[in-house]
Amino acid sequence: MPRYAMVIDLQRCVGCGACSIACRNENNVPEGIYWSNKITETVGTFPNVRYHYIPTLCNHCEYAPCVRGCPTKAMHKLENGITMHDPKKCIGCKYCEFNCPYGVIYFNWEAPHKFWRDKRVEIKDGTASPSELVKEVGGKAVPYYNPERDATLPGIRPKGVVEKCTFCDHRVNLGELPRCVEACPADARIFGDISDPKSDISALLGKFRPFRLREQIGTNPHVFYIRGYNPAAYQPTKGGV
Amino acid sequence: MSENKGLYGIWLAVLGIAIVVGLITAVKLFSQGHGLFNANDVLIWTLPLGVYIYLALASSGLTLLAAIPLVFGVRKYEPFAKRLVFLAIATLVGAFVSIGLELGSVFHMIYIMLSPNFSSPIWWMGAIYSVELAVLLVKFWKMHTGDWHSGFSKFLGTASFILALAAPLMIGSVFGITESRVTYFGPVMSIYCLLMAFLSGTALFILYSLVVNKVTGNGVPAELYDEVALIFTYAAGVVAVFTVLKYAIESATVVPEFLVYRQFEHAFGTVGVFHTEVLLGLFLPFVLLLIRSVRKAAGGKIVASALILIGTLLMHMEILLAGQSHPVGPKAEQFPGFISYFPSIWEILVFVFALAIMLLLYTLGERYLKLTEAPE
Numbered sequence: 001m002p003r004y005a006m007v008i009d010l011q012r013c014v015g016c017g018a019c020s021i022a023c024r025n026e027n028n029v030p031e032g033i034y035w036s037n038k039i040t041e042t043v044g045t046f047p048n049v050r051y052h053y054i055p056t057l058c059n060h061c062e063y064a065p066c067v068r069g070c071p072t073k074a075m076h077k078l079e080n081g082i083t084m085h086d087p088k089k090c091i092g093c094k095y096c097e098f099n100c101p102y103g104v105i106y107f108n109w110e111a112p113h114k115f116w117r118d119k120r121v122e123i124k125d126g127t128a129s130p131s132e133l134v135k136e137v138g139g140k141a142v143p144y145y146n147p148e149r150d151a152t153l154p155g156i157r158p159k160g161v162v163e164k165c166t167f168c169d170h171r172v173n174l175g176e177l178p179r180c181v182e183a184c185p186a187d188a189r190i191f192g193d194i195s196d197p198k199s200d201i202s203a204l205l206g207k208f209r210p211f212r213l214r215e216q217i218g219t220n221p222h223v224f225y226i227r228g229y230n231p232a233a234y235q236p237t238k239g240g241v
Numbered sequence: 242m243s244e245n246k247g248l249y250g251i252w253l254a255v256l257g258i259a260i261v262v263g264l265i266t267a268v269k270l271f272s273q274g275h276g277l278f279n280a281n282d283v284l285i286w287t288l289p290l291g292v293y294i295y296l297a298l299a300s301s302g303l304t305l306l307a308a309i310p311l312v313f314g315v316r317k318y319e320p321f322a323k324r325l326v327f328l329a330i331a332t333l334v335g336a337f338v339s340i341g342l343e344l345g346s347v348f349h350m351i352y353i354m355l356s357p358n359f360s361s362p363i364w365w366m367g368a369i370y371s372v373e374l375a376v377l378l379v380k381f382w383k384m385h386t387g388d389w390h391s392g393f394s395k396f397l398g399t400a401s402f403i404l405a406l407a408a409p410l411m412i413g414s415v416f417g418i419t420e421s422r423v424t425y426f427g428p429v430m431s432i433y434c435l436l437m438a439f440l441s442g443t444a445l446f447i448l449y450s451l452v453v454n455k456v457t458g459n460g461v462p463a464e465l466y467d468e469v470a471l472i473f474t475y476a477a478g479v480v481a482v483f484t485v486l487k488y489a490i491e492s493a494t495v496v497p498e499f500l501v502y503r504q505f506e507h508a509f510g511t512v513g514v515f516h517t518e519v520l521l522g523l524f525l526p527f528v529l530l531l532i533r534s535v536r537k538a539a540g541g542k543i544v545a546s547a548l549i550l551i552g553t554l555l556m557h558m559e560i561l562l563a564g565q566s567h568p569v570g571p572k573a574e575q576f577p578g579f580i581s582y583f584p585s586i587w588e589i590l591v592f593v594f595a596l597a598i599m600l601l602l603y604t605l606g607e608r609y610l611k612l613t614e615a616p617e
Contacts, residue, residue, distance in 0.1 A: 032282075037571035056571040065420055071364035072352035089352040092275075092345015094285045095363050101421035103570030106282050107345065110274035159274040160345030213570070217420040 002193035003081040004167055004222070006181070007201045007210065008055055011227035012188035015040075015053040022183030023057075025144055026168060028155050030112035035165040036180050037104065050230065055188075057180070058083055058104045058165035059213065059221030066096035066105060074161075081194075081222060082167045087154055090161035097162055101214050102221070105164045112156055113141045167191075194222065245456075256601045263338075263594025266587055270342055277587040283568045284580045288588040289343040291558040292595055294412055295441065296336035297370060298434060298557075302442015303329035304377065304405035306472075311380075311398035320461045321469070323384050324612035325446060326401075330377045331606060332445065333370065335599030342591045362418060366411040373404040389616040409438040416564075423498035424564050429487065436483055440476040441553040447473060448546040451539050453607060461613055463539075470542050474530040477549060481527050484519055484556075505566035505579065508559040518559060522552010 015038070023029060023036035041052040060083045066075045067083060074089035075096045085096075097105040111117070116139075121129045128136065139145040141156045149155040151170040157163045168178035176182070181189040192199040201224075204210075210224035270277060280287045307325035310318040341347050358364050380397040388394045413431030420426060447469060454461070491499055491506070510517045515524070526545035535541035568576045584592075606612055 032575075034571065034575070038574060039571050040574065065418075068358075068360045069363060069418070071358055071361045071367060072349070073356045073358045074349075074352070089349060089356055090346060091349045091352065092347075093343075093363055094345070095361075095415070097282065098285050098565075099419050099421060101569065103568060103572040107285070108274070109278075109281070110276035158346075160271075214421075219420065 001079045003195040004060070004172065004191065005081070005194035005201055005224065006057075006167070006178075006222070007190040007204050007224045007226055009188045009190070009204075009226055010054070011229045012186045013053065013055060013184075013229070014186050014188075015055075016185065018183045018185055019055060019057075019180035019189065022179045023165070026146055026171075026179035027149055027166075028113075028142060028144075028146055029163075030108065030156075031115065033106040033108070033112075033163060035104070035163070050232070054213075054225065056102065056104060056213070057223060058167070059102055059219070059223045060167060061222065062220035063218060065099040065101065065219060069095045069099045071095070078169065080172075082169050082172075083164075084166055084169060085153070085162065085164060087157050087161040087163070092160040092162070094162065101217055101219060105162050107162050108157055108159045111159045116142050252604065253601075256597050256604065259593050259597035260601065262590055263597060266590040266594060267342055270587065270591075271347070275343075275345055277585060279582060279585040279588065281576065281580065283572055283576045284562070284565050284582055286343075286561060286565065287582065288558070288584040289339050289591045291554070291561050292592050293336050293340040293343060294434075294561070295554045295557050296332050296339060296595065296599070297412065298409050298438035299441040299445050299553075300329045300333035300336060301373075301405040301409045301435075301438040302440065303332060303446055304373070304401050304442070305439050306442055306446060306469075308398065308402040308405070311395075312402045317465065318469075319389075319615035320465070320613055321446070321450075322389075323381070323610075323614060324450065326377055326381045326384065327606045327610060327612050328446060328449060328603065329401075329405075329442075330374065330381060331599050331602035333374050333377070334602060335595040336370075337374075338598050339591055339595040342594070362411055362414040366408065366415060369404055369408045369411055373401060373408060376401045376404060385610060387616070405438075406435070409434040421569060422564050423496060424491075424502040425560075433483060433487065436476070436480045437553055437557070440473075440480045440549060443469065443473045443476050444546040444549040444553070447542050448550060449603065451543050451546075455539075457607070466539075466542065467537055470530065470536050470545075473542075473546070474527070474536060477523065477527040477530060477545075481523055484523060488516075488519075501567055502563055506559065506563040508562050508582075509555050516556075516559065518552050518555035522548055522555055526552070 017038070020034065020036040020038070027035055029035050035057060037056045039054040039056055043050055043052070060081055062081070064075070064077065064083050067077055071093060072089045072091055074086045074091070076084055076086070078084050092107070094107050097107055116130045116134050118130045121127050134141065134143050137143045140147070145155065147155060148170060152173065153166060153170070171178060177191055181191045190201050190204060192201040194201055196202060204226060205224060208226035210226045212221045212224055215221070278287055278289070303325050307322050307329065309315045310322045353364065353367055376397055380394065380401055383389070383394040383397060410431040413434035416425035417427055417430040447466065450461070450466065491503065507516060512520050526548040529535045529541060529545045535545070562582055566580055567578060
């Protein structure tokens with residue numbers, strides 16, 4: 001059985017956000033919820049400043065606090081290492097969200113895709129309402145609804161339950177890559193089986209020293225970051241004197 | 242007499258209205274969702290969860306207090322035992338109302354039984370409190386039917402005592418094993434919850450009993466309440482020492498998470514260097530209780546216990562909110578660095594609903610269940 005993991009090459013990542021947009025479309029993610037996200041940071045004082053951009057998603061931790069804490073096993077591990085969620089079992093206690101060290105779990109505070117349920121038209125007899133548009137294009141809840149998501153998880157998660165990244169398990173099951181990996185124009189995301197020493201990600205993790213988010217708390221996250229991007233140069237001096 | 246009847250009717254009407262409003266709130270929450278709360282994906286647990294912790298711990302405290310006559314055999318406290326067990330039941334029901342309305346999908350609760358996760362402190366907390374409620378109900382029934390000292394009845398008393406010890410520890414561990422929030426992490430939270438449980442349970446019992454005595458002219462000897470007030474003083478002292486230690490450690494450490502936490506741990510303001518709720522809701526009543534004449538006076542007991550009941554709620558709320566006031570990881574991209582909070586009307590109504598159910602049970606129990614009777 002493979003053990004899936006992801007490597008994100010920060011030198012290749014340009015911070016375009018295509019991963020996040022692709023994720024939203026693939027997984028019918030409602031507004032306000034981010035399965036694929038980022039941490040940005042600006043450090044220093046002008047003109048000596050630098051900007052960090054770290055793409056984030058569920059880390060599919062080996063020792064996942066969300067899985068340990070879930071009272072109903074709604075949050076659970078698959079054999080291939082993916083941390084999966086079953087909305088049918090979720091009681092909406094939000095403990096996984098409270099317990100996640102990475103801030104990647106979100107709660108459906110209301111029925112999702114509120115915008116697309118709106119029956120009001122912008123211009124009377126001129127434009128369609130969002131809900132009419134959804135009906136017209138044959139979508140389910142959203143016009144761009146992806147029915148493939150239904151294969152392993154309700155395509156739209158109801159209010160009162162949490163949701164998060166699943167490494168696109170429905171695509172992985174078919175031998176495809178997660179949508180964010182597929183959509184990355186810079187090929188900054190590498191996905192594969194970390195238990196296979198011949199896999200691309202094993203090779204990369206051997207070649208480059210990776211870091212992971214909040215490693216010190218012992219969750220053993222399976223999203224690895226390699227190579228930082230920094231084009232800055234500086235004048236060499238003898239000890240800065 | 243007729244004046245009392247009139248007041249009783251008004252009291253029941255007020256509770257009835259509160260319960261109707263609470264039911265409307267429940268329907269609204271489960272039809273529209275918990276977006277009605279002033280909670281979000283950073284400040285995840287708010288007033289309803291705080292109220293649950295508060296009432297559940299108070300219920301455990303009442304059960305622990307009941308163990309003095311029922312488990313440790315101090316028979317002079319037997320006139321309190323039945324009332325204590327009943328209050329523990331009613332308070333726990335109030336807690337369940339609050340947590341029920343906090344959950345997003347209460348209809349999925351069946352999976353707590355069908356798909357239990359034994360590594361989850363939330364599961365254990367739910368299981369222990371559910372069993373405790375059942376044990377307390379049977380124990381109460383036994384006492385009500387005159388069976389106080391049979392083997393089974395004693396077993397029920399011992400079982401409820403052990404469960405009441407375990408449940409606050411488990412509430413504490415819900416927070417205490419949260420690696421992502423270092424300020425909660427560790428066994429301290431469990432010990433704190435256990436101490437707070439005993440303190441708030443004792444405060445609730447004293448306040449309730451003295452108010453009922455005033456209204457109904459109940460005949461339990463006043464000196465017994467003086468003895469309970471002494472236990473109450475010790476409990477307040479232990480919690481005060483623990484709280485001072487907790488704040489001393491928190492304010493001395495330079496662990497980064499605590500430095501952030503310290504910016505937010507004044508939800509209810511400060512008086513000098515002291516948190517308002519700790520000063521007025523714990524230290525002040527403790528000092529009042531240390532004064533013998535105040536401790537022996539009914540008014541002194543009422544003021545001290547009322548202050549502690551308010552103080553413990555606010556202390557729970559402050560700990561709950563301060564640990565969640567800032568976003569974790571990428572949530573800082575969508576949310577400000579600090580989340581301010583004031584409960585929405587719906588959250589307040591959940592609180593009112595839980596209290597109304599609890600007080601209705603208190604009222605009916607006091608009227609129909611002979612709560613001060615003791616074995617011959």
